[in-house]
Amino acid sequence: MTTSAKLAEQRLAEQKLYEDFAVEHMVPLWTQIGNLMPATPAPAAVPHVWRWSVLYPLAERAGQLIPVGRGGERRAISLANPGFKGLPYATPTLWAAIQYLGPREEAPEHRHSQNAFRFVIEGEGVWTVVDGDPVAMRRGDFLLTPGWAFHGHQNVTDQPMAWLDGLDIPFVHLTDSAFFELGPDALSSRETPERSRSERLWAHPGLRPLSSFGTSSFGAQHPKSPLAAYRWEHTDAALRAQLELEDEGYPGVVEPGHAAVRFTSPATGGDVMPTIRAEFHRLRPGAATQTRREVGSSVFQVFQGSGVAEVSGIEHELGHGDLIVVPSWSAFQFAAGSSGVDLFRFSDTPIFERLHQDRVQIGA
Amino acid sequence: MTTSAKLAEQRLAEQKLYEDFAVEHMVPLWTQIGNLMPATPAPAAVPHVWRWSVLYPLAERAGQLIPVGRGGERRAISLANPGFKGLPYATPTLWAAIQYLGPREEAPEHRHSQNAFRFVIEGEGVWTVVDGDPVAMRRGDFLLTPGWAFHGHQNVTDQPMAWLDGLDIPFVHLTDSAFFELGPDALSSRETPERSRSERLWAHPGLRPLSSFGTSSFGAQHPKSPLAAYRWEHTDAALRAQLELEDEGYPGVVEPGHAAVRFTSPATGGDVMPTIRAEFHRLRPGAATQTRREVGSSVFQVFQGSGVAEVSGIEHELGHGDLIVVPSWSAFQFAAGSSGVDLFRFSDTPIFERLHQDRVQIGA
Amino acid sequence: MTTSAKLAEQRLAEQKLYEDFAVEHMVPLWTQIGNLMPATPAPAAVPHVWRWSVLYPLAERAGQLIPVGRGGERRAISLANPGFKGLPYATPTLWAAIQYLGPREEAPEHRHSQNAFRFVIEGEGVWTVVDGDPVAMRRGDFLLTPGWAFHGHQNVTDQPMAWLDGLDIPFVHLTDSAFFELGPDALSSRETPERSRSERLWAHPGLRPLSSFGTSSFGAQHPKSPLAAYRWEHTDAALRAQLELEDEGYPGVVEPGHAAVRFTSPATGGDVMPTIRAEFHRLRPGAATQTRREVGSSVFQVFQGSGVAEVSGIEHELGHGDLIVVPSWSAFQFAAGSSGVDLFRFSDTPIFERLHQDRVQIGA
Amino acid sequence: MTTSAKLAEQRLAEQKLYEDFAVEHMVPLWTQIGNLMPATPAPAAVPHVWRWSVLYPLAERAGQLIPVGRGGERRAISLANPGFKGLPYATPTLWAAIQYLGPREEAPEHRHSQNAFRFVIEGEGVWTVVDGDPVAMRRGDFLLTPGWAFHGHQNVTDQPMAWLDGLDIPFVHLTDSAFFELGPDALSSRETPERSRSERLWAHPGLRPLSSFGTSSFGAQHPKSPLAAYRWEHTDAALRAQLELEDEGYPGVVEPGHAAVRFTSPATGGDVMPTIRAEFHRLRPGAATQTRREVGSSVFQVFQGSGVAEVSGIEHELGHGDLIVVPSWSAFQFAAGSSGVDLFRFSDTPIFERLHQDRVQIGA
Secondary structure: OOHHHHHHHHHHHHHHHHHHHHHOOEEEOOOOHHHHOOOOOOOOOOOEEEOHHHHHHHHHHHHHHOOOOOOOOOOEEEEOOHHHOOOOOOOOOOEEEEEEEOOOOEEEEEEEOOOEEEEOOOOEEEEEEEOOEEEEEEOOOEEEEOOOOOEEEEEOOOOOEEEEEEEOHHHHHHOOOOOEEEOOOOOOOOOOOOOOHHHHHHOOOOEEEHHHHOOOOOOOOOOOOOOOEEOHHHHHHHHHHHHHHHHHOOOOOOEOOEEEEEEEOOOOOOEOOOOOEEEEEEEOOOOEOOOEEEOOOEEEEEEEEEEEEEEOOEEEEEOOOOEEEEOOOOOEEEEEEEEEEEEEEEEOHHHHHHOOOOOEEEOO | OOHHHHHHHHHHHHHHHHHHHHHOOEEEOOOOHHHHOOOOOOOOOOOEEEOHHHHHHHHHHHHHHOOOOOOOOOOEEEEOOHHHOOOOOOOOOOEEEEEEEOOOOEEEEEEEOOOEEEEOOOOEEEEEEEOOEEEEEEOOOEEEEOOOOOEEEEEOOOOOEEEEEEEOHHHHHHOOOOOEEEOOOOOOOOOOOOOOHHHHHHOOOOEEEHHHHOOOOOOOOOOOOOOOEEOHHHHHHHHHHHHHHHHHOOOOOOEOOEEEEEEEOOOOOOEOOOOOEEEEEEEOOOOEOOOEEEOOOEEEEEEEEEEEEEEOOEEEEEOOOOEEEEOOOOOEEEEEEEEEEEEEEEEOHHHHHHOOOOOEEEOO | OOHHHHHHHHHHHHHHHHHHHHHOOEEEOOOOHHHHOOOOOOOOOOOEEEOHHHHHHHHHHHHHHOOOOOOOOOOEEEEOOHHHOOOOOOOOOOEEEEEEEOOOOEEEEEEEOOOEEEEOOOOEEEEEEEOOEEEEEEOOOEEEEOOOOOEEEEEOOOOOEEEEEEEOHHHHHHOOOOOEEEOOOOOOOOOOOOOOHHHHHHOOOOEEEHHHHOOOOOOOOOOOOOOOEEOHHHHHHHHHHHHHHHHHOOOOOOEOOEEEEEEEOOOOOOEOOOOOEEEEEEEOOOOEOOOEEEOOOEEEEEEEEEEEEEEOOEEEEEOOOOEEEEOOOOOEEEEEEEEEEEEEEEEOHHHHHHOOOOOEEEOO | OOHHHHHHHHHHHHHHHHHHHHHOOEEEOOOOHHHHOOOOOOOOOOOEEEOHHHHHHHHHHHHHHOOOOOOOOOOEEEEOOHHHOOOOOOOOOOEEEEEEEOOOOEEEEEEEOOOEEEEOOOOEEEEEEEOOEEEEEEOOOEEEEOOOOOEEEEEOOOOOEEEEEEEOHHHHHHOOOOOEEEOOOOOOOOOOOOOOHHHHHHOOOOEEEHHHHOOOOOOOOOOOOOOOEEOHHHHHHHHHHHHHHHHHOOOOOOEOOEEEEEEEOOOOOOEOOOOOEEEEEEEOOOOEOOOEEEOOOEEEEEEEEEEEEEEOOEEEEEOOOOEEEEOOOOOEEEEEEEEEEEEEEEEOHHHHHHOOOOOEEEOO
């Protein structure tokens, strides 16, 4: 047989083999390894900016057209990463959405294994009821509804209110760990207290209710933060203090001109929920962060001020309420505009740290 | 305007809204919530059986046609869950493949962030070299190549050898945490010792090398097991002992007639790797497990004997080398045939336990 | 030989044996086991009350006679448990002392491996400087100087000030783990800020400085609380909230009429220091605690109000500033007088929990 | 008044003050601080050697004179550190004793909160029954009776047997955490199996009974090792392997010529019991350890071979069975004689590591 005949025969045999693989539900590694096992993470997700000035009017239109209630459950519109061809995911693990509640509207109670938080970019007047505890939502507040806590919302004002929802929906969907249960149709509480019961028990620095330790030697477990609300006045004060300490020559900031806090559980000092990390960053006017790469993906929202995010070498101007997604291992840097910038951030980093898959690279 | 005119107008407005959402890369929750947030996990993966009598001849044909070497790296053929439409994943998180190495063949060294193990259903004669330490592979052995360890293989005999590879490739791909690096083209060691250096240091029950604790107060961290090989003679002895203790009336078995061990790190007593759990189960002739549902997915392989797996209400007869996938939250039960059955199992359970998303339901 | 002669011979032989033991530095267990290994803890320490009305004038006299400075280091007078025959220990593990600083006086800087705190029963005007950070001391405050932190004090007023010192001196002495080092003779800071730098960084509920996590995957370790001061206003507010929640029918109190908080590290949610637990308890007028026994010893001080402590069946009336020691496994109960009672408590419980020697028995 | 008159008056006033302190059960710090808070640990315990050639005959005489049974419970003779003036403690935390059981004798069952182990320097023929599980005791074995496990012993031979007992009796006594309970007068088992049930379940390297994980998400807790016996054949093999690896040029030994293992719990990879660490060290002929100081105290026993221990600058020749105490923070070094030396060691180090009071200084 000639060489070319042999080659042709080999090709045929290979083709037949691949066909037989397919019939038996098998796939060879050697044709896929480049895609499956890249040298460094090769996200399908892309860096992308969503403008608050676009999001809010769309949410408003939804408020006029779409009722909120049982079935649809929430008037939330998610950021769909352009890299995912229509999937409603900001990143492969994280969901980010704008939720909109019209005047006097209510969203009914339910619970799910997905961990959730709200961050309030502006407005007030909604109470979210978490396991029966009404929690006021106000500008700058960070609010938790950890997995399997019943929750519903009510707007007690004549004004609409919109905020950012963050969840681990994609991660939970991907890993087939989703549970969902409807609650009672009526909200379990219509009270509108200034402070939730959770805060009254837990929002005292370094002080834990003795009843929270349980009766065993090892104490009750608190995998999720028992504190439902992190108020803007505290976040702002903590950031201000770091910058003042920097002015006085003392440690506290992360790097020059960059103050930051992580939202943590007062029961553990660790992340508020097992899959989601949340932080607040403040850059002085003109300050910039070091360039970093991290395993895991993040969503940033500008709370106030403005700045420039450079992600994978592309600069994006960001103003009030704008959101940007940073995919895994993409180099990113933030620089503040002339009045500084306040950034809310959430990420899936706890997943990687808990599974020892985390890496960070600092510098370009 | 008439009611129907109003309705038509509403439909048009909604349609326009959804189009505008799409332009802005937004997706409403209310149209997707049923799919995204089901009442209980709704896996795309399906229970499926791959027969060893089918797999092995296909691997053999690949051995004749496809060379192993740089680029393709490994002659491994993965189980592609029929629910995934061609994706080479056994479950959303786990990769399972048959790897085949011909007489005198070598697979070159590389390393990756994915965690990997081998389980040997039959044969011997291959040494896998893990971070320079040659580890013999023999029938019944469970062998580790944890994330970021360099590894290559050589077959020193005139017989081919095939085995099961298990990795967290889908999980790592999904979460964009993949790193990969080629090693030297030549194997770092061609020695063929009976026992690896890792075993010589670590395979002494309850005894740790003092040097493994490091010098800090807290000791060196060992997120992954330092023991490269779990030998069949030990696994078999441990299972036999449990059944003998049961005969004598003492505790030890998991349930009547069902002995089981988990492969663990001697440095922590926990899972061998952060994302993968591995266990070995032995059922006496005629014994059956309770029906269980678990968050997370598993792959079982029959090592010896035979039996019946009932998954989601469907019975599957299983014999030597056969593999079955159990998707998340699917009810499953195993019953041994007349000569009992030995089952190797691996799963992604550590992911859910570490993220507090684990649930187990025992009984029908 | 007669029986009695045999017995006499036996006695002689035994006596000779015991003498030979003594020469060789050996002691038989069988003559000591009752003392060494009692059925339940048999403390040498006794329950005892020290009156503030007695302590304070004695401290005042010491203030007139004894200078404070290098060598003696501190004008602290310790509670010497009557069961210990002159040893300056409140319990076998805990030291409790009244420390007195005259107008304009200073106590020089030093550091030691012993963990220390201050609790301020009354007065103000002293700053304690902890690792260079000046911390105001005021009525009701709980202040930390964890092991190996440099610290000194200055009184910037024309009034004397006295407070409670708590340390693990006996435990550290007993276990031969004491280290001590003098600091500079002059205080490292004479500033008198309202709030310490430590509070400015850490006293924000649930918010951690990002810089506190360090750069490793696992973050910086914080075996001791980074928060130097727990202010009365927060403690009082936390206790008040628990009783209000009880009035409203919600959980929060430990038991009816009994509010309590534990001072914890914001970095871990656990005890402030590895050997010392500190708590604050408030009983409503007329309320009483359940009777408890615990492994480990405690010291209580009445902060305000009055009540009755029953320890080992004996009742003790307690008023402002009075201190009572509860030895290990002694049954104790507190009952509030007509205006309620506020109790500061510290104990060695973390030692037992960390070593798995803890036990609690609730009820008589 | 003259200066000397003033001084005399001051002296009188001071004396009166100290008398008043004493009446009120108070002790000033300033007169005691040098003793209470030394610059580095100042143990009362002294380094001391007990010779096996002296201990054994004394134990033998006790065997002839003193019956073993209820009340005295055990024929154990403790090493009484000469620094403690008759107290039966080897160090402030550790008890070490030679226990002697005559032919066919039994020691009745009891349990206590103190953690205990046995180390067998020579002989065999005794079974210790731990929570109903008979455990053979043979030369070189390390055997556990963790706190609160019932245990008794029987000698089934016509030869006496003696061994080393190690407990935390002094620590538990000191901290008032002792509990003790008699068991049934008759041994709960008179079986004499080769291997205990505990070993049959647990002594398989890296393999854990699945039943040991319990049913909760976090698994059953194992603060104490579930493995009752660590056999000499394993210890010897592990040490031999380290020295062979050193010969081959691979890591494994602690330092040149010095192999060592720590006895650990297969359920955690940590110390066998919360208060006691146990290790086995082997020095090649002529090899020597680095000089070290550690917080905490140790007892070493020569198992075979001979050598020289230098402690606090004094050299001690040690041969078969000899014991030496190393007090806290005393510089110590071991050097092997011409045939090498095997050393068993136990210490209280876990106490200090768990309480973050540990320090190590390597080098002179």
